[in-house]
Amino acid sequence: MQRTLPLLGRATRPAAAVSLTLGRPRRALSSCPSLSPRSVAHIPTRQALRCQPPFPRRNVIPSRTMASGCSSSSSSSSSRSNGGAGGGLERIPSTSIRVLRTVEAVRRWRRPHLLDQRTVALVPTMGALHEGHLSLIRAAARDNHHVVVSVYVNPAQFGVREDLASYPVTWEADCAALARLDAELADDGRNLGRVSAVFAPATDDMYPAGFPGQEVDSKGSFVTITPVGEVLEGRSRPTFFRGVATVCMKLFNIVQPERVYFGQKDVQQTVVIRRLVRDFMLPIEVVIGPTARADDGLALSSRNVYLGERRRPVATVLRRALGAAEEAYKAGKRDRRDVLGAAHRVLDEALAAQMALAPERRVRFEVDYISLADPDTMEELEAVDPARGGILSGAIKMLPVEAPREGEDLGHSGGPAVRLIDNIILRPEEEQT
Numbered sequence: 001m002q003r004t005l006p007l008l009g010r011a012t013r014p015a016a017a018v019s020l021t022l023g024r025p026r027r028a029l030s031s032c033p034s035l036s037p038r039s040v041a042h043i044p045t046r047q048a049l050r051c052q053p054p055f056p057r058r059n060v061i062p063s064r065t066m067a068s069g070c071s072s073s074s075s076s077s078s079s080r081s082n083g084g085a086g087g088g089l090e091r092i093p094s095t096s097i098r099v100l101r102t103v104e105a106v107r108r109w110r111r112p113h114l115l116d117q118r119t120v121a122l123v124p125t126m127g128a129l130h131e132g133h134l135s136l137i138r139a140a141a142r143d144n145h146h147v148v149v150s151v152y153v154n155p156a157q158f159g160v161r162e163d164l165a166s167y168p169v170t171w172e173a174d175c176a177a178l179a180r181l182d183a184e185l186a187d188d189g190r191n192l193g194r195v196s197a198v199f200a201p202a203t204d205d206m207y208p209a210g211f212p213g214q215e216v217d218s219k220g221s222f223v224t225i226t227p228v229g230e231v232l233e234g235r236s237r238p239t240f241f242r243g244v245a246t247v248c249m250k251l252f253n254i255v256q257p258e259r260v261y262f263g264q265k266d267v268q269q270t271v272v273i274r275r276l277v278r279d280f281m282l283p284i285e286v287v288i289g290p291t292a293r294a295d296d297g298l299a300l301s302s303r304n305v306y307l308g309e310r311r312r313p314v315a316t317v318l319r320r321a322l323g324a325a326e327e328a329y330k331a332g333k334r335d336r337r338d339v340l341g342a343a344h345r346v347l348d349e350a351l352a353a354q355m356a357l358a359p360e361r362r363v364r365f366e367v368d369y370i371s372l373a374d375p376d377t378m379e380e381l382e383a384v385d386p387a388r389g390g391i392l393s394g395a396i397k398m399l400p401v402e403a404p405r406e407g408e409d410l411g412h413s414g415g416p417a418v419r420l421i422d423n424i425i426l427r428p429e430e431e432q433t
């Protein structure tokens, strides 16, 4: 695997704190030395990635995947005992992939690999697996003896008004996808390892003190990474990075991986995770994989299933807008106004074109932010220094369709408002040669 630094530059601001609080999370500030180049790696794109078919409604098992051999032995009541303290070993049927349900089960699985010096990689996910997740697992298998995929919809990172209740859960399809991928990995002699285990915990195990608070001032044991976790996504979703950093700290402590794999699609999350690893001295290498896209450029995302047939083609507008900003940069523009102006023009024109249509045909969206930020701090830039590069990112909210047509596919859960994110990294000049 080619290893380059996707995000260069020095951290300039105080960063992280763990807060074990009985009140608001405390923010202890610590100094912030520059990142070690060895702490981050980047996966080159290896293949064209195709869009996956939409996933079904929550907890509905598609007949296509039921037929593929994923048995219901993985339903939680029967398998908690299997993967837990005693009992037999639960596996994804027809594979050697262990299904681990408890912290204790992971610890037992992990212990011999510490002794035999086999490397373990972790790919954290919230399930509803798509080709973006699979590309991270492929990269992990290439360089590690064992790959653990975690599948856990973490309540702590959802705000109280967000979509925890409707988030797509497709366990059977996920098992089938992992089984297919594992067979593919077994046939490819270039891999060091395969998918060894899926960690699918219950919230009782992940949060022993009880269901985690979702309010900004909730009490509890949280990891906060500030100020980087407070801007952009953190501004729109004030408890999001607290939840992500907290669950990732738990997952890292449970699995004790040598390497962890995250996708560039969630670019601010990668910056937060790098800070977490650096500031808490975790002996872990963070590897970032490129964003997997559908043929029309839309970043694959589990939440795309909410879009439905009318909004899906329009959703590419964010990618096109960021692409226009990148073109402006490549054409020599450096100032924020010139670079981001190109993106705003695309968004404005696309919205105007939609608003000219009849309500039963049009799609409305709101721009949450379009950002040009420093690669290390995610703070807004007035101009890009080509020696450091920058991150173009954005978030848009696709509003529910107006005047649904008879029989129209509105998307998962009736097609609520969907927040989409995307980004493009403007790499430092030295990396482009």
Ligand SMILES: Nc1ncnc2c1ncn2[C@@H]1O[C@H](COP(=O)(O)OP(=O)(O)OP(=O)(O)O)[C@@H](O)[C@H]1O
Pocket: 124, 125, 126, 127, 131, 132, 133, 135, 136, 261, 262, 263, 264, 265, 266, 289, 290, 291, 292, 293, 299, 300, 301, 302, 303, 304
């Ligand atoms: N298109 C993608 N390309 C590469 N990695 C991705 C892509 N989508 C998600 N990932 C990565 O997969 C990991 C798990 O992400 P997650 O399970 O939240 O999926 P998601 O598609 O990002 O879901 P959501 O729609 O909730 O944002 C994260 O590291 C994320 O960045």
Ligand SMILES: CC(C)(CO)[C@@H](O)C(=O)[O-]
Pocket: 124, 125, 126, 152, 154, 157, 244, 247, 248, 266, 269
């Ligand atoms: C990293 C993660 C699995 C933590 O829940 C989640 O934020 C995600 O899927 O990107």
Ligand code: BAL
Pocket: 157, 266
């Ligand atoms: N992929 C990030 C998870 C989230 O948006 O909740």
